[in-house]
Each structure stands twice: as structure tokens, then as C-alpha cells.
Amino acid sequence: MKINKIQILIPGGGFYGGLESLHQFVYMAKSLGVEISCVYIPTQNILGKNISFKKNINLKNYKIKIESKIDDTKNVCIVIPETFTGYIKIIRKAKISIWWLSVDNYIDKIKSENQQNLRNYLVLLADFSRKIFFSFINLNHHAKSLSLNEIKNKKIIHLCQSYYSYKFLKKKKFKNLLMLKDFIQIRNRRKFKKNIDIILNSNKGQKYNELFIKEYNEIFKIEKLKNMSLNQTQKKLHQSKFFIDFGHHPGRDRIPREAVSQGAKILIKKEGAAKNKFDVNIDNNYKFTEYNLDNEIKILEFLTINKILDNNWYNVKAYSQKINNDKIEMKKQIKQFIKKINYEKK
Numbered sequence: 001m002k003i004n005k006i007q008i009l010i011p012g013g014g015f016y017g018g019l020e021s022l023h024q025f026v027y028m029a030k031s032l033g034v035e036i037s038c039v040y041i042p043t044q045n046i047l048g049k050n051i052s053f054k055k056n057i058n059l060k061n062y063k064i065k066i067e068s069k070i071d072d073t074k075n076v077c078i079v080i081p082e083t084f085t086g087y088i089k090i091i092r093k094a095k096i097s098i099w100w101l102s103v104d105n106y107i108d109k110i111k112s113e114n115q116q117n118l119r120n121y122l123v124l125l126a127d128f129s130r131k132i133f134f135s136f137i138n139l140n141h142h143a144k145s146l147s148l149n150e151i152k153n154k155k156i157i158h159l160c161q162s163y164y165s166y167k168f169l170k171k172k173k174f175k176n177l178l179m180l181k182d183f184i185q186i187r188n189r190r191k192f193k194k195n196i197d198i199i200l201n202s203n204k205g206q207k208y209n210e211l212f213i214k215e216y217n218e219i220f221k222i223e224k225l226k227n228m229s230l231n232q233t234q235k236k237l238h239q240s241k242f243f244i245d246f247g248h249h250p251g252r253d254r255i256p257r258e259a260v261s262q263g264a265k266i267l268i269k270k271e272g273a274a275k276n277k278f279d280v281n282i283d284n285n286y287k288f289t290e291y292n293l294d295n296e297i298k299i300l301e302f303l304t305i306n307k308i309l310d311n312n313w314y315n316v317k318a319y320s321q322k323i324n325n326d327k328i329e330m331k332k333q334i335k336q337f338i339k340k341i342n343y344e345k346k
Helices: 017-031 082-090 103-115 118-128 130-137 148-152 163-171 206-216 230-238 254-261 293-309 317-324 326-340
Strands: 005-011 036-041 076-081 095-100 156-160 177-179 196-201 222-225 240-245 265-269
Touching: 005 017, 005 082, 017 036, 017 076, 017 095, 017 326, 076 082, 082 095, 082 103, 103 163, 156 163, 156 326, 163 177, 177 326, 196 206, 196 230, 206 222, 222 230, 230 240, 230 254, 240 254, 254 265, 254 317, 317 326
Parallel strands: 005 036, 005 076, 076 095, 095 156, 156 177, 196 222, 196 240, 240 265
Antiparallel strands: none
């Protein structure tokens, strides 16, 4: 059966990294001449009242077609983000694909649903972003998420945003796996003086952020990324010499890539996708397992040496080149995907 249209389901409201990735999918496929659109989901709240989500202002540069309802017909392929697999239950005719932007967020959501515990659910929502909490709490997800076994037994094409996701699904004996990266959109091309020593990711590892600030605030000029637009984030990272992330990496996280693309050196916690070089291509010396006394000394030495030697000791050239090549890679991988689903323009 030929597919002549693709629809991407995108969570409406708020903003987080995966949301931009989904918009990029629509944007890039459209540039290849593919008939593609998105639907902001869900279209109703728990009371059955229609909700109209406007495109996030952060993503206004992506010129994409937005539709009001799911087109569940046999010549359509519907792509669903991994945290909304409950939608598979209401799709009867269309071909289905899941884009695994993060297996960790999927697993966290399954745990939350199984426990039926409001506290855990709130923690899960907060992991996405505190800003979108009130958007998500009133959304109708149609049904519980499908289990891994339920998903594996269906004819679904699985797109993996990271090698971390690919390896996980491969280990679970999933078939029809394809890689599909996203890319960093450079919004700030101005040059700014690097007058900030260290910038911290305020969305993750908050406990360690506060400990680090308390310990080193008198030695270094430290700031946190908080409540900023994408343009402001890139400007702030461009002004920074170092970016430190004490959090878990559920996929190819955007902020470390944003930092490298803005000329900042990075130190990150070796968790999740950061454990492998395919997703985070920096030397293991710049990844730490825990923020303990030994690593604290190591981090301090690293920062002090680099503060003195400037750019001579730390080289992220290979990682930077890989990040710069992601847009080309994504286009190639979308071509592989449309070939896999037998796409043919009307």
C-alpha cells in the first residue's frame, strides 16, 4: 500500500526540546516535497471540551501545515511521540510510526500510570518543564500508554532520536528500527564576549546546582539557564566559557549541543545517552559519574586549568562537527523513512 501523506502528532502547549524536534520533522520533510502536516494533541480535555493550541512562539521559524484533527485513513502514516502511545488505540486505518525521542520519559510515564500516584505524575510532568504543567494536567490522553510488548507486537516503524534509544529497543528485540536525529537551529549569529565562567542547566540536577554555586560562587562567575527564550538561551551560552549539566540525559539532549554550537566547553554527568560516544561525542574525562568529593576536585582542577590556559586543553572539534552535520543527517534519514513507508506523492 502506498502512503501519500504523513501526519505528526505534537503535544500542544508549552515548550521543551522534543517539541522542537517534532516541528523539525515536519519542516524538513516538507522541504523534500513530502505532503506532511501536524496535529496538536490532544484536541479535547478530560471534559470533552475542544482545546485549540497555538503554535509556540519559540517555533515560529518553522513554516509548517497545522491540521485540526487526525487523518485516520489507509494512505496516511501517523508519527507519534513515544510518550503518547495511547493514541495508537484510536488509530484504525493509518500506518503508524513512533519517534522515540526518549525511552526514559516513556518508562517514567508507564511507571506513573501503573502506580496511579498523583505525586509521581506531578514529578514526571515537572521533568518536562514546570511551565507546561498546567497544559498537560488537563489533557485527555485517550488511554493508558501501551506496554513495550504491546508495541512490539504491532506493525510499527520505530524511529530513534539517539543511539541510546536504538540500543534499548534493539535489546528488547524490536524490529523496523531506523535512526532519525534532530538538529540545532542557530538563531543567534552575533558574537558576544565570553564574560560568564560557568552556566548551569537549571532544569536538571537542581540539588547539585545549588551545592556547586555555594561552593564556587566566590571563585567563578556562575549563572543558570532559567526562564529564557531560545534566542536568549543561545546568547547566554555564547557568553559562557563552560556549561555544566548535573542531570540525566534521556536522549540527545539539546542544551549541551546548543552550548557546543555556541563555543562553550561542556562538563556533563555520565548518565543515560551521555554514556556513549555516538550521542555525546566528547572524551570521558569531561563526563563525571557523581558529584562527590573526588569529582568535585576534578571539576575544580579542570575549570581552573582551563581558566588559565583558555582554549588549549579542551577540544570539542569532533563533537562540534557532528552537531553541525545533524541537519544533513536528518534529511538523509527522513529520505530513508519515506522510502520505508512506501511514500509516493499524489
